[in-house]
Amino acid sequence: MHNFAKNDWIMSIQETATKIVNEFSLFDDWMDKYNHIIEMGKTLPMIDEKYKTDQYLISGCQSRVWVSAELAEGKVIFKADSDAVITKGIVNLLIRVFSNQAPEEIIDADMSFIDEIGLKEHLSPTRSNGLVSMIKQMKLYAVVFKTKMKEQQA
Amino acid sequence: MHQQVYGKPLVYFDNAATSQKPEAVINQIAEYYRTINSNVHRGVHYMSQQATDAFEGSRKRIQEYINAANHHEIIITKGATDSINLVANSFGRKFLDENAEVIISSLEHHANIVPWQVICEKQKAKLRVIPVTEAGTLDLKAFEQMINDKTKIVAVGHISNALGVVNPIKKIIAIAHQHNVPVMVDGAQGIVHDSIDVQAMGCDFYCFSSHKFYGPMGVGVLYGKEKWLEEMPPYQTGGEMIKSVTFEKTTYNELPFKFETGTPNVADVIGFKSAIDYIDGIGMESIKAYEDEILDYGIKKLKAIDGVKILADGAPKAGVISFLIDDIHPYDAGTIIDKFGIAVRTGNHCAQPIMDLLCIPGSIRASLAFYNTKDEIDRLAEAIITVKEMFA
Numbered sequence: 001m002h003n004f005a006k007n008d009w010i011m012s013i014q015e016t017a018t019k020i021v022n023e024f025s026l027f028d029d030w031m032d033k034y035n036h037i038i039e040m041g042k043t044l045p046m047i048d049e050k051y052k053t054d055q056y057l058i059s060g061c062q063s064r065v066w067v068s069a070e071l072a073e074g075k076v077i078f079k080a081d082s083d084a085v086i087t088k089g090i091v092n093l094l095i096r097v098f099s100n101q102a103p104e105e106i107i108d109a110d111m112s113f114i115d116e117i118g119l120k121e122h123l124s125p126t127r128s129n130g131l132v133s134m135i136k137q138m139k140l141y142a143v144v145f146k147t148k149m150k151e152q153q154a
Numbered sequence: 155m156h157q158q159v160y161g162k163p164l165v166y167f168d169n170a171a172t173s174q175k176p177e178a179v180i181n182q183i184a185e186y187y188r189t190i191n192s193n194v195h196r197g198v199h200y201m202s203q204q205a206t207d208a209f210e211g212s213r214k215r216i217q218e219y220i221n222a223a224n225h226h227e228i229i230i231t232k233g234a235t236d237s238i239n240l241v242a243n244s245f246g247r248k249f250l251d252e253n254a255e256v257i258i259s260s261l262e263h264h265a266n267i268v269p270w271q272v273i274c275e276k277q278k279a280k281l282r283v284i285p286v287t288e289a290g291t292l293d294l295k296a297f298e299q300m301i302n303d304k305t306k307i308v309a310v311g312h313i314s315n316a317l318g319v320v321n322p323i324k325k326i327i328a329i330a331h332q333h334n335v336p337v338m339v340d341g342a343q344g345i346v347h348d349s350i351d352v353q354a355m356g357c358d359f360y361c362f363s364s365h366k367f368y369g370p371m372g373v374g375v376l377y378g379k380e381k382w383l384e385e386m387p388p389y390q391t392g393g394e395m396i397k398s399v400t401f402e403k404t405t406y407n408e409l410p411f412k413f414e415t416g417t418p419n420v421a422d423v424i425g426f427k428s429a430i431d432y433i434d435g436i437g438m439e440s441i442k443a444y445e446d447e448i449l450d451y452g453i454k455k456l457k458a459i460d461g462v463k464i465l466a467d468g469a470p471k472a473g474v475i476s477f478l479i480d481d482i483h484p485y486d487a488g489t490i491i492d493k494f495g496i497a498v499r500t501g502n503h504c505a506q507p508i509m510d511l512l513c514i515p516g517s518i519r520a521s522l523a524f525y526n527t528k529d530e531i532d533r534l535a536e537a538i539i540t541v542k543e544m545f546a
Contacts, residue, residue: 030160030493035544062501063485063515083515084483085545 013105016097017113024117033118034086041088045095047079058133063087067134069141075100076145078138090119091134098138103149106142111135162495165530170315170343170474170521171499172365175429179369182428186421194420195394195411209420212427213410219430220360221351222377226409229383230418233374234342235265237361238309240376240413241338244386245307246273255304259284259292260511261314261321264504266340270309284310286511290319290466297326301333308337312344312360316505316519317466318449318474327356336382342366346523347445347472349438352377369429370422376413383409390415441524445473448522452531459538465517476503476517479538482545484516490544491518494537496530 011019027033047056051068058065063084070077078099080091097113098106114131157164166174186208192201194209210225217225231237250256256270260283274281282305284297292310301308308330313320323339330337336358341350345362352360359382364373378386388395388406395415397405406412433441452475456462461480479487488500501516502509509516520534 031540031544034490034493038544063483084485086486086489087483 013097013101013109017110020093020096021113021116030118037089037093038085039089040092041082041085041090044081044088044092045079045099047081051079052081058137065091065134067091067137067141069138069145071103071145071148074102074149076103076106076142078141090131094131094134094138098142103142103146107139107146109139159495159497160493165494165496165526165533167520167522167526167530167534168497168499169346169523169526170366170503170519172371173346173368173523174525175370176368176432178432179425179428183370183421183425186424191421193417205420208424208427209418212423215427215430216375219350219434220345220375220377221353223353224380227377227380227383229376229378229410229413230423231361231374231376231413232372232419233363233365234340234361235269235363235374237359237374237376238266238338238340239269240389241307241309241359241361241378241386242269242273244389244413245382246270246277246279248386249306250274250277250279252278253304254279254306255282255302256280257282257284257297257300257305257308257310259310259321260286261292261317261319261508262309262311262505263315263340263342264506265342266309266311267507279306280304283507286508290317290469292321292326294322294325294329298329301330301335303333305330305333305335308335309340310337311340311342313347313472313474314466314505314508315343315474315521316503316508316517317469317476318343318471318521319466320470320472323357324355331356336379343473348442358382364422364426364429367429368433369426372419373422373426380409383413388412388415392416436524442472444524445522448526448528448531449473449475451528452520452522452534455531455535456538459535459542461542462538465512465514473522475520475522477520478514478517479541480545482541484518486545487518487538487541490541491534491537494533494540496534496537498534 024033027036047066047068052066056066056068058067063082065080065082065087067078067080078095080095082088082091190201190204190208192205194206196202213228213230214225217228222228231240250273256274256279258267258270258281270281282300285293287293308326310321310326312323327337338359339357341360341362344350345367358379360377362375365371392415395407395412397407449471453464456475456477457464463478465476484500488498491498499519503519
């Protein structure tokens, strides 16, 4: 359908978020919305098999999701995988927003766009593999990279 | 219950997690707080007597319902998990040592695994597990080979919450008793789908939660044969469970109070009696017959959909259809089914060992109650067809 990662990488976090909100606003009913998430799941930038270990696993009981991050020229590159397609779609949504951004931007990112696209139910803390733990993990990676960059500058 | 979710009338197929509550139960709880709320077994004043009478009335009703020989064999707990913890800790401290063995099964809920694991580790005893056959039933031959002079207790579920498999509980008890080994039955699902007569069953302990059996949350029952309960030391300590306290020595109260420390959940215990009255009013035989009919209808209806695989198909079942759709992850399927206004459970259902044995990440579980209908099963079937289309 789309090659999301390529189109998005030069945009700022806010611009990508707005773009995603616009994409979702085209869908009136939940089924189209979920079909879109499923499509996004299929185009997820997949992590290397070697990262699919407990170390990269975001713990939860509903589905398994692994997220890896590396720093390239001051930007964080995220990759992920999950055994569930909807989870893949959701993590891809986050990758579109966060990947290729500076650690500082990721840490400060405003996530209110998630409410706007109507995925609020995935924010519930009972959905262990929901957005909350993924966002937390991705922001945590950014914090680590920010600290590393500071150390290198010092 | 008469509500809409996502603009559709709610279908509640998560009864194995907790059932909905009859009006009579809700009203009884409110009535208690309005009229006789006071602490039990303490005051000489009128209201406390009333509350105590109602509380003990519930105990007698539970005793009568499961046909226990004595009312003091009914211990009020917080839930089935609390009941199992009580037995594991109290029985375990008294009877388990480094030469002892405990037997559980592969079909257990985590609540009937972890307390035994912990006490076995503490007492240096060995935990053994009855395997399942390919059909999803317990391997009784393996059990017969496993049980020996070292076995101190067998703890098995009556009906599996994850698969709905009905275990041959009477056979298990007969085998265990040949070796003079007591049996604890986790009846969290069993009490919901069948008439329970603990004396006819012959179990040494039987436990369940009120909230899965149309009663309020926070109340559970432990039935234990007098001879075992008498021998077992108290589990938790504090007020009410004592006869006399000096700083030198405390003498414990008699059964059942020895195991009931602190102020109990009086309102909900009294509410639970209303639930039993309600269910008894309909009759468990009628409930069972109706549930078996919709279960059978559901299994046939779902099996007719290409790609649907029923877990432990062919094993004797009660109340639960646990299934997978093609290679679709249960979480994906459950998310879409939820959007149809149908509440199912997905995941490992707190029974990870059996899911690991079946080599699956979990399943989709529709668990039924007597208020579910064939029409609701049809709606689930429609949702499954949509799931198949969306993930094709």
